[in-house]
Amino acid sequence: MMNAQAxxxxxxxxxxxxxxxxxxxxxxxxxxxxxxxxxTTLALLLAQRAPQLRIALVxxxxxxxxxxxxxxxxxxxxxxxxxARAGAWPHERGAPPALPGTPIQHIHVSQAQRFGxxxxxxxxxxxxxxxxxxxxxALMRALDTATAQLPARFAHAPQAGSxxxxxxxxxxxDTPGLHxxxxxxxxxxxxxxxxxxxxxxxxxxxQAHTLHATLAVNAEGGLFEGQTARPRARDxxxxxxxxxxxxxxxxxxxxxxxxxxxxxxxxxxQENGYALVWCCSHxxxxxxxxxxxxxxxxxxxxAFGDRMGxxxxxxxxxxxxxxxxxxxQVVDARVAAIGxxxxxxxxxxxxxxxxxxxxxFDLADALVRDSRATTSHRGVPGPAALTAFARRRRTDxxxxxxxxxxxxxxxxxxxxxxxxxxxxxLASLDLVPPLKTAFARQMMFGQRG
Numbered sequence: 001m002m003n004a005q006a007x008x009x010x011x012x013x014x015x016x017x018x019x020x021x022x023x024x025x026x027x028x029x030x031x032x033x034x035x036x037x038x039x040t041t042l043a044l045l046l047a048q049r050a051p052q053l054r055i056a057l058v059x060x061x062x063x064x065x066x067x068x069x070x071x072x073x074x075x076x077x078x079x080x081x082x083x084a085r086a087g088a089w090p091h092e093r094g095a096p097p098a099l100p101g102t103p104i105q106h107i108h109v110s111q112a113q114r115f116g117x118x119x120x121x122x123x124x125x126x127x128x129x130x131x132x133x134x135x136x137x138a139l140m141r142a143l144d145t146a147t148a149q150l151p152a153r154f155a156h157a158p159q160a161g162s163x164x165x166x167x168x169x170x171x172x173x174d175t176p177g178l179h180x181x182x183x184x185x186x187x188x189x190x191x192x193x194x195x196x197x198x199x200x201x202x203x204x205x206x207q208a209h210t211l212h213a214t215l216a217v218n219a220e221g222g223l224f225e226g227q228t229a230r231p232r233a234r235d236x237x238x239x240x241x242x243x244x245x246x247x248x249x250x251x252x253x254x255x256x257x258x259x260x261x262x263x264x265x266x267x268x269x270q271e272n273g274y275a276l277v278w279c280c281s282h283x284x285x286x287x288x289x290x291x292x293x294x295x296x297x298x299x300x301x302x303a304f305g306d307r308m309g310x311x312x313x314x315x316x317x318x319x320x321x322x323x324x325x326x327x328x329q330v331v332d333a334r335v336a337a338i339g340x341x342x343x344x345x346x347x348x349x350x351x352x353x354x355x356x357x358x359x360x361f362d363l364a365d366a367l368v369r370d371s372r373a374t375t376s377h378r379g380v381p382g383p384a385a386l387t388a389f390a391r392r393r394r395t396d397x398x399x400x401x402x403x404x405x406x407x408x409x410x411x412x413x414x415x416x417x418x419x420x421x422x423x424x425x426l427a428s429l430d431l432v433p434p435l436k437t438a439f440a441r442q443m444m445f446g447q448r449g
Contacts, residue, residue: 025156026179028056029380030367031198031213033186034220035059036066037073037136038339038356040143042217044086045364047150047178050371052378054175056211058200059182060220066140070316072242072275073139074255074268074350075101076131078445079357087146088139099142102269103129105253109426111411112260112303116423118430120440130444131255131350133270152177158184158202176378184209189216191334214334214380217363219356221340224323231328232401235321236408238263239285240347243317245300246273248309257349259411259422260303264348267304273313276300277347279408285319322346324405330359330397331390334383338363343397345404349443355400358446363389396447403442 030046032039035057043057075083083089089099107130110117122130147153156179181200187208188199196216200209221227245267256267263279278300280288288296297311304311326343330336339356363386370385411422429436 025181025200025209025211026054026056028054028179028211028213029215029378030054031056031058031196031211031216033058033189033198033216033218034339034341035180035182036219036339037139037143037353038360039217039219040140040147041082041086041088041357042219042338042360042364043178043180044088044143044146044150045361046367047152048087049364049368050379051152052176053371053380055178056213057178057180058184058186058198058211059180060185062183063140063144066144067137069136069140070318071136072244072268072270073134073136073353074104074131075134075139075357076350076354076444077127077129079354080132082357082361083139083142085361086143087149088142099132099134100138101132101134102271103253104131104133104255104269105129106251107255107257108307109257110259111419111422111426112258112265112305114419114423116426118426118436120436125437125440125444127444129253130440133255133268133275147178147180150178154179156181156184181211186220189218189335191216191332196334214382215367215386216335218335218337218341219339219360221337221342221344223320223340224325224344225321227325227340227344230325232324232326234324234405236279236323236346237281238279238322238408239282239319240322241276241278241280241285241288241317241319243276244270244273244315245276245297245311246313247311250274250308256304256307258304261412261414262303263412264408265303266347266350268350276314278303279322279347282321289317289319324401326401329390330393331386334386336363336386336389343401345401346408348404348407351400351404351443355397355446358396359393362392366392399442399447 030053032043032055039057043055046053046055080089083099105122107120108117120130154177184200184202186198187201190197196213198211198213198216200211250273253269255269258265262281262284266277267274288299293314296314300311324345327337330342338359342359343355345352345355366385366389367381370381370388371379374380374382429439
């Protein structure tokens with residue numbers, strides 16, 4: 001996995017032992033490593049707003065892998081606005097169907113067996129919905145559809161035996177637009193004062209390829225369990241137990257965040273049921289994954305309460321270890337990190353992907369502004385744009401990390417005095433409307449830097 005702190009002396013590659021030199025695949029202005037939702041959104045925003053740039057998007061897996069990903073995502077209203085600007089969620093009448101999703105119009109937050117709760121209503125904030133629940137695969141299809149509609153988009157796939165056939169592999173360096181490399185893996189990165197060099201590998205042969213860029217962005221973060229430790233890290237000792245449940249009395253448009261002694265329990269409206277995220281100890285999660293459906297649903301009902309009657313079915317149970325893993329600095333000279341490559345968060349309040357999409361939006365804006373201000377040939381942004389991006393993201397990133405780190409730890413303390421203070425804090429959101437508005441807007445839009 002690449003790191004934003006990579007330097008000219010830190011990158012090594014399996015190709016070092018090879019006698020065949022790497023083949024060049026082109027020179028670009030911006031190279032984005034990682035084509036998940038965050039990296040692809042950045043590529044779309046850049047290609048649309050700065051069409052003169054040569055953009056490389058390095059995608060380590062084929063499209064079907066993304067479409068088949070079973071994860072459920074909670075997108076804030078602010079994230080919908082970003083995706084709309086990227087062309088993946090159109091607003092206009094007569095436009096292609098919007099990204100399939102279930103709107104969240106009300107959010108109920110409470111703590112189990114203790115007093116104190118609050119409700120957030122979309123009508124109080126002038127938005128069509130507070131957020132949306134979508135499938136990862138549906139989001140990737142929408143992003144890929146938007147990418148295919150770009151006026152200058154070039155697809156590059158490895159070809160077995162190209163070295164033996166003498167195929168010419170160097171791309172035209174003067175061709176602007178989005179160059180999509182799929183499936184290519186980034187296996188090493190090094191930078192110097194002039195450029196970033198990325199070594200690419202494929203599954204077809206052991207031949208390495210090199211890509212040169214003025215700036216590089218790491219958007220390939222992965223999940224917490226597969227990451228190396230970063231400067232700010234915390235293992236919560238919890239697993240997120242996820243699944244899809246149905247119940248007797250569903251409440252249309254309602255999402256629930258319930259803080260239990262085990263950990264946060266969230267139910268997000270999805271299609272004809274609810275996406276479940278139940279955070280608990282590793283041992284409890286493993287035990288609950290092995291329970292028969294009836295026993296599992298009975299425990300869920302006991303933890304959640306009777307607001308929607310009994311739970312009637314559970315499907316697709318899975319578990320993911322939880323932790324905080326964040327870089328101290330998201331920029332190192334010519335390399336920036338965004339999304340899970342910059343920070344992986346606890347899923348409480350569903351802020352991880354939303355923070356990553358705000359990273360992508362602000363980085364695109366900083367690069368476009370610098371490209372318009374620079375006197376360089378073709379308006380190519382330089383390292384100053386990354387410095388501006390890091391400064392702009394400092395407040396939102398820092399506050400979101402603190403909130404998502406603090407909430408599960410504070411609500412995990414079962415002592416009565418602490419529980420009373422938590423209840424008072426929740427109740428105060430209803431008693432002081434400006435405080436609730438500030439909290440809701442942070443969840444929807446983050447902080448503007």
